[in-house]
Amino acid sequence: MSRFETDTALRVRSDSTTYDVMLDPGWSIGERPNGGYLLAILARAALATTGKPSPLAVSAHYLRAPSSGPAEVRTELTRSGRRVSTARSTIWQGDQPYIDALVTAGELHQAPVEWDDKTEPVMPPPEECELAHNPHVHISLFEQIELRVDPSTAPFPAPNGDPSMRFWFRLADGSPPDLLSLLLAVDSGPPTVFHLSKFGWAPTVELTVLLRGLPAPGWVKVESKTSTVADSWFDETATAWDSTGRLVAQARQLALVGEG
Amino acid sequence: MSRFETDTALRVRSDSTTYDVMLDPGWSIGERPNGGYLLAILARAALATTGKPSPLAVSAHYLRAPSSGPAEVRTELTRSGRRVSTARSTIWQGDQPYIDALVTAGELHQAPVEWDDKTEPVMPPPEECELAHNPHVHISLFEQIELRVDPSTAPFPAPNGDPSMRFWFRLADGSPPDLLSLLLAVDSGPPTVFHLSKFGWAPTVELTVLLRGLPAPGWVKVESKTSTVADSWFDETATAWDSTGRLVAQARQLALVGEG
Numbered sequence: 041m042s043r044f045e046t047d048t049a050l051r052v053r054s055d056s057t058t059y060d061v062m063l064d065p066g067w068s069i070g071e072r073p074n075g076g077y078l079l080a081i082l083a084r085a086a087l088a089t090t091g092k093p094s095p096l097a098v099s100a101h102y103l104r105a106p107s108s109g110p111a112e113v114r115t116e117l118t119r120s121g122r123r124v125s126t127a128r129s130t131i132w133q134g135d136q137p138y139i140d141a142l143v144t145a146g147e148l149h150q151a152p153v154e155w156d157d158k159t160e161p162v163m164p165p166p167e168e169c170e171l172a173h174n175p176h177v178h179i180s181l182f183e184q185i186e187l188r189v190d191p192s193t194a195p196f197p198a199p200n201g202d203p204s205m206r207f208w209f210r211l212a213d214g215s216p217p218d219l220l221s222l223l224l225a226v227d228s229g230p231p232t233v234f235h236l237s238k239f240g241w242a243p244t245v246e247l248t249v250l251l252r253g254l255p256a257p258g259w260v261k262v263e264s265k266t267s268t269v270a271d272s273w274f275d276e277t278a279t280a281w282d283s284t285g286r287l288v289a290q291a292r293q294l295a296l297v298g299e300g
Numbered sequence: 301m302s303r304f305e306t307d308t309a310l311r312v313r314s315d316s317t318t319y320d321v322m323l324d325p326g327w328s329i330g331e332r333p334n335g336g337y338l339l340a341i342l343a344r345a346a347l348a349t350t351g352k353p354s355p356l357a358v359s360a361h362y363l364r365a366p367s368s369g370p371a372e373v374r375t376e377l378t379r380s381g382r383r384v385s386t387a388r389s390t391i392w393q394g395d396q397p398y399i400d401a402l403v404t405a406g407e408l409h410q411a412p413v414e415w416d417d418k419t420e421p422v423m424p425p426p427e428e429c430e431l432a433h434n435p436h437v438h439i440s441l442f443e444q445i446e447l448r449v450d451p452s453t454a455p456f457p458a459p460n461g462d463p464s465m466r467f468w469f470r471l472a473d474g475s476p477p478d479l480l481s482l483l484l485a486v487d488s489g490p491p492t493v494f495h496l497s498k499f500g501w502a503p504t505v506e507l508t509v510l511l512r513g514l515p516a517p518g519w520v521k522v523e524s525k526t527s528t529v530a531d532s533w534f535d536e537t538a539t540a541w542d543s544t545g546r547l548v549a550q551a552r553q554l555a556l557v558g559e560g
Contacts, residue, residue, distance in 0.1 A: 096505065096506075096533070096554060097361065097505060097506035097554045099359035099361070099402060099506065099508055101357065101359070101378075101386050101402045101404050103378055103379040103386055104379065118361075118363055118397050118400050119363040119364065119397075124505060126361050126363055126400065126505075128388070128400065137378050137379075140378050140386065140388065140402055141402075142359060142361045142400055142401075142402060142506075144361050144505050144506055144554075148531055149531055151530060151531040151532075152530070153528060153529070153530040154496075154529040154530055155461070155463070155496055155526075155528070155529040156527065156528045156529070156530075157525070157526070157527050157528070159527070201415070203415070236414075236415055245356065245357060245384060245386075245404050246356075246357035246359065246402075246404055246508070246510070248359055248506070248508040248552070250506070250535055250552070250554045252528055252530055252531075252533065252535070253530055253531065265417070266415075266417070267416065267417045267419070267539075267547065267550065268413060268415070268416040268417070268512055268547045268550075269413070269414040269415040269416070270411060270412070270413040270414055270416075270512060270513055270547075271408055271409055271411040271512075271513065272411075273356070273512065275510055275512070275550055279527075287527065287528045287530075290527065290528075290535055290552070292508070292510070292550070292552055294356060294357045294404075294510045
């Protein structure tokens with residue numbers, strides 16, 4: 041088992057819809073577990089409840105920031121179909137829900153892409169990219185993943201104020217990517233609004249990820265960009281391609297501009 | 301009251317979290333109520349439950365296709381905050397949930413845009429665009445809205461196979477757009493995969509909309525495009541700008557390619 045699998049593992053209770061999980065401090069930014077790590081746990085519970093192998097669409101609303109340590113995932117099957125099933129999946133600590141998600145699951149196959157818009161960005165190979173780090177905050181997440189940033193999109197802020205980033209992603213223990221670790225990949229980069237000098241903790245309120253293909257082994261390429269900053273809010277769209285150049289995940293989030 | 305407000309109106313029950321609604325047949329494609337119309341009802345119920353004026357992020361998973369007629373919306377407040385609140389909102393008919401949504405709400409202000417990526421498309425004015433129609437299916441929705449399609453993105457299929465569309469949207473009774481009718485606007489166009497000759501009913505399984513600004517009176521401009529078609533699934537991203545050119549909504553959905 042990879043470290044990622046171990047740290048997102050669930051133990052089902054006798055009601056068969058509630059799961060115990062240990063939120064591991066190894067996937068955090070400062071004291072806060074990464075949103076993509078939490079998304080993977082929510083999706084894993086939904087897969088167990090629906091009995092389907094592949095998450096297709098995962099929509100999470102972040103209510104409160106959980107702490108590392110024990111938590112439970114409560115699930116509710118809302119549709120059980122031949123092709124797709126849907127569940128609600130919620131992380132609880134104590135008597136409060138922390139992240140609430142809806143997950144539609146089915147089965148992705150090794151099917152060829154029928155059409156794509158060919159927007160995969162060109163970027164230097166991983167060995168010519170820079171390992172992400174942050175001098176201000178301890179990011180234990182960066183010990184579990186290797187995130188190599190295209191030097192033309194780093195460091196912050198971008199001189200031209202373009203809030204976009206490109207980076208390579210892989211698990212540090214060398215495990216190949218799967219659908220659940222793609223949920224981590226698309227939320228693993230720093231907020232692109234840092235390029236606009238809007239630094240500080242930028243809490244995500246909503247994050248939806250569409251999973252579009254089973255990733256091939258190797259590095260995952262991610263491009264993230266902000267389209268609009270207004271009224272204290274920004275969006276961030278992150279797209280992931282596998283090592284064969286296939287689009288495998290599409291994410292978008294709404295987050296609050298940091299104040300600090 | 302506009303026809304849209306009348307047809308999305310809710311009557312709250314004594315438990316103050318359940319709402320009765322009449323799904324009006326005037327907002328349908330064939331026999332099926334439009335997904336954006338349903339989204340507006342889900343969001344309206346969430347606003348009532350949270351006590352906030354503006355939906356910010358609405359994520360819906362479509363479980364079953366409801367029929368026109370009476371339905372109920374059950375809501376559950378999951379976070380009540382000063383700045384944002386979140387609720388689950390679900391449309392039921394009989395003893396089954398039909399559409400399940402999570403809604404984060406707050407308050408959008410008439411604040412200037414701080415940064416935007418200037419991707420608003422240029423297109424001919426509404427009077428030089430073509431009124432959308434469909435010779436194969438009765439679309440009562442097109443009697444409630446005026447949808448004028450940029451002739452360079454119509455008719456289907458596009459000779460160059462580009463699955464994108466641009467259109468103008470407004471309510472047929474002349475009511476100005478608001479945040480709830482933007483939820484309708486972003487899901488009112490035909491599936492862009494029709495440009496790839498993939499015709500037929502293309503059921504949405506998931507649709508998330510971010511609301512980014514209070515729309516000014518006048519026409520709403522919408523651009524929709526598909527990025528990838530693979531393994532029977534396609535995504536569709538729809539972006540809406542108001543009459544002043546401000547980005548006001550960002551939507552993305554996952555849908556099944558039609559087989560018709």
